[in-house]
Amino acid sequence: NAGVTQTPKFRILKIGQSMTLQCAQDMNHNYMYWYRQDPGMGLKLIYYSVGAGITDKGEVPNGYNVSRSTTEDFPLRLELAAPSQTSVYFCASSYRTDSGNTIYFGEGSWLTVV
Amino acid sequence: AQTVTQSQPEMSVQEAETVTLSCTYDTSESDYYLFWYKQPPSRQMILVIRQEAYKQQNATENRFSVNFQKAAKSFSLKISDSQLGDAAMYFCAYRSSNFGNEKLTFGTGTRLTIIP
Numbered sequence: 001n002a003g004v005t006q007t008p009k010f011r012i013l014k015i016g017q018s019m020t021l022q023c024a025q026d027m028n029h030n031y032m033y034w035y036r037q038d039p040g041m042g043l044k045l046i047y048y049s050v051g052a053g054i055t056d057k058g059e060v061p062n063g064y065n066v067s068r069s070t071t072e073d074f075p076l077r078l079e080l081a082a083p084s085q086t087s088v089y090f091c092a093s094s095y096r097t098d099s100g101n102t103i104y105f106g107e108g109s110w111l112t113v114v
Numbered sequence: 115a116q117t118v119t120q121s122q123p124e125m126s127v128q129e130a131e132t133v134t135l136s137c138t139y140d141t142s143e144s145d146y147y148l149f150w151y152k153q154p155p156s157r158q159m160i161l162v163i164r165q166e167a168y169k170q171q172n173a174t175e176n177r178f179s180v181n182f183q184k185a186a187k188s189f190s191l192k193i194s195d196s197q198l199g200d201a202a203m204y205f206c207a208y209r210s211s212n213f214g215n216e217k218l219t220f221g222t223g224t225r226l227t228i229i230p
Contacts, residue, residue, distance in 0.1 A: 031216060042118075043159075043220045048217050
């Protein structure tokens with residue numbers, strides 16, 4: 001199984017540019033998440049989605065936008081990139097069940113804004 | 115809002131010895147889930163172990179076990195017979211069971227070094 005797939009894996013952006021980080025999962029999970037991890041830090045939630053057509057802000061949503069038009073895809077859009085957005089971005093997904101299923105992570109996308 | 119605290123930024127252990135990583139959390143909820151994730155240099159997040167708050171029995175996965183103290187809001191990870199491959203960042207995480215709020219909240223991590 002492919003699991004959670006993120007593209008691109010590495011990207012360098014100039015200040016003010018925009019880009020979209022792609023995330024796709026093939027496990028039919030209804031929940032999807034975007035996290036960022038700054039050097040030496042834990043993961044902070046940017047946005048999450050509990051199903052197609054539904055998104056909500058996490059801890060650090062400023063400067064980002066998301067959409068969830070299908071169950072499989074959850075792209076993260078960076079508008080007007082800033083150096084503070086240099087980070088590693090993780091997409092994740094899970095089922096929503098009463099047993100609190102495990103959250104599966106993608107391999108990460110390294111973004112540098114210069 | 116829930117918070118997760120890992121008070122040990124770095125830990126080291128001799129190969130084949132046992133080490134315990136600490137985690138405390140703050141929540142007003144009674145039903146939730148706790149996780150330990152391992153992040154090697156590749157940065158991939160790998161699930162190590164999970165614990166349901168409603169279960170009194172501590173979770174165990176091979177050499178990894180937890181000490182879950184619900185009243186104290188403590189969730190420590192014990193690694194027995196430490197191996198060189200255990201070297202990584204370890205993150206404790208909390209997940210609510212409330213519908214629509216099932217997002218993971220992470221601690222800041224503990225870097226574990228294994229001494230040969």
